[in-house]
Amino acid sequence: MRVLVVHNRYSSAQPSGENRVVDEEVGLLRAAGHRVELFERRSDDIARRSLPGKVAVPLLVPWNPAVRTELAARLRAGRPDVVHVHNVFPLLSPSVLAACADAGVPVVATLHNYTQVCPPGTLHRDGRPCSECVGRTVPLPAVRHGCYRDSRPATVPLAVGLAVNRRRWWSGVDRFFCISAAQRDVLVRSGMPAGLLVVKHNFVPDPGVRREGDGEHLLFLGRLAEPKGVRLLMAAWDALAAEGGVGVPLVVAGAGPLEPEVTAWAAGRDDVRYAGLYGPDECREAVARSVAVVAPSLARETFGLVVAEAMAAGVPAVAAGHGGFAELVEDGVTGLLHRPGDAVSLAQCLRRIAGGPEGNREMGRAARIRYERGFGPAVGLARLEEEYRSVIAGRSGGGGAPPPAGESTGRKSTGSPRVRPRGRDGGSR
Structure with a gap:
């Protein structure tokens, strides 16, 4: 399969489990013979921007039109079988979904956190669990508390992005990968369409070394x-x-x-x-x-x-x-x-x-x-391939796995004046 992985890499100043998961999945797929390409941005690049460029970054968090244009051109030049979205914050934005909708390419997205229902993605505030924004159309509590980096101004772009793009995510992604059943349960209770959410655990490469003795x-x-x-x-x-x-x-x-x-x-x-x-x-x-x-x-x-x-x-x-x-x-x-x-x-x-x-x-x-x-590589590869083939078959009329009985797929118009075929929001703004 031809797979395009979309990911905004987190800062290298702090270790990122999400960056590692993306790199390891890409390596696993390539080793299995799949053709995997990357569409990336790096948060490290923000420091090298001009002052006006840095000031503009928060404005692009909810929607980055230049990214939509660039990705659309990339998809026209070489259409993949499936696009796999990971992180889009802060430099990519949900505009990547509009580019995929324009090209009619199946999309899967791994949910590494809770950003679909919580602006900072943690469901945690002031040393305790927090669900004040869960179920809200506009997550104002996060802004009031300054949940991202203890800053109200820094939280505003995340809250705006969540509010204006929630339905775009639900109509623009064929399947969300939850990395645990516990995460899926929280998201379903929070109002996400259950039929779009499947559990696909992260895999871990064999370390090549195991404990000998009782440990130190x-x-x-x-x-x-x-x-x-x-x-x-x-x-x-x-x-x-x-x-x-x-x-x-x-x-x-x-x-x-x-x-x-x-x-x-x-x-x-x-x-x-x-x-x-x-x-x-x-x-x-x-x-x-x-x-x-x-x-x-x-x-x-x-x-x-x-x-x-x-x-x-x-x-x-x-x-x-x-x-x-x-x-x-x-x-x-x-x-x-x-x-x-x-x-x-x-x-x-x-x-x-x-x-x-x-x-x-x-x-x-x-x-x-x-x-x-x-959680071994063989299990991880089989699960990835299974889900990719399912969404590809569903798009081509091959009948991918249907959602469980009684569960909505969430594929309905979001009220946008430009609703694409198959119920996908084109994302015009």
């Missing part, structure tokens, strides 16, 4: 930010240290806004090591040397790459018992789930996972089996 440390690997549960982990670890510790150190690896706080907290301690930002090889080695990987997110993660990567290395996880984690981790079998936001519960799980070597080894073996059956 507990590992937090991720962005050092409040929604990731970093402060919760520090509180739980301090409580454990006051009781004598768990016998192994905690390694914290990553970067983010809480880095100064984490650095100061870890300084001078024998039971904590702040390792900074690991490269890919260092990540694999650190995971494979772990007693367990710790993922105490306060936000409801849509998937949880670090947990799946631990499973691939035969390492159990201690994770918050909500969102995608509750789907990845079978409590007591492939890892342990703690009560979200509860430092006491987290401390109890850390003590248990580090204090029983035999049970830990059994969990590690079960985690590897779970990875092989659900």
Whole structure:
């Protein structure tokens, strides 16, 4: 198949699981013989723009007409079998959907977060879950609270884009890929058309290294930010240290806004090591040397790459018992789930996972089996190919898989004066 992948790459200053997922899927498809091309923008390029160019970026978030023109020309020059959309913020915008509608090309989109119902995509605010904007046509609460980067002006373009493009997404995408059933359930309850949403988990490449022995440390690997549960982990670890510790150190690896706080907290301690930002090889080695990987997110993660990567290395996880984690981790079998936001519960799980070597080894073996059956490359490739072929067949009249009985596909006019054939909104503005 010929596949065009559309993605706005996140800043290289922070590690991006989404960028990795896109790169790994592209590599997987190419290795299988599919012809994959990229239509990209890079957030890093914003810094090199002129001052007027930087000022204009927020205005282009809801709609970028130049991108529509460029992509339309690209599609005319070489029509792919399917377009796979990932992230369009901030430089691409939903105008990519209009270009695909003009060309009559099937479109699938991976939903890596909750931006279809929440402007910043997190369903999290001020250290707790938030659903104030869910179900609203205009997400004004997000603007009022300044949910994106704690800034009302920065949140406005996202809120406007969500409000004016919601129906465009629903009519312009043949199939949305949710990366967990937990995410799909939230989106369906939020009003997204259930018939457009299927579950396609992220896959994780085999790391080529697995844990030998019982492990050397507990590992937090991720962005050092409040929604990731970093402060919760520090509180739980301090409580454990006051009781004598768990016998192994905690390694914290990553970067983010809480880095100064984490650095100061870890300084001078024998039971904590702040390792900074690991490269890919260092990540694999650190995971494979772990007693367990710790993922105490306060936000409801849509998937949880670090947990799946631990499973691939035969390492159990201690994770918050909500969102995608509750789907990845079978409590007591492939890892342990703690009560979200509860430092006491987290401390109890850390003590248990580090204090029983035999049970830990059994969990590690079960985690590897779970990875092989659900999240390995062969499973990921088969699922991608299946969904691509289904939407292509549906467009060509071959009868792709129908939506479940009683579920709307959401394909109806959005009130635009230019509604394309097959009910697709042409996106004129």
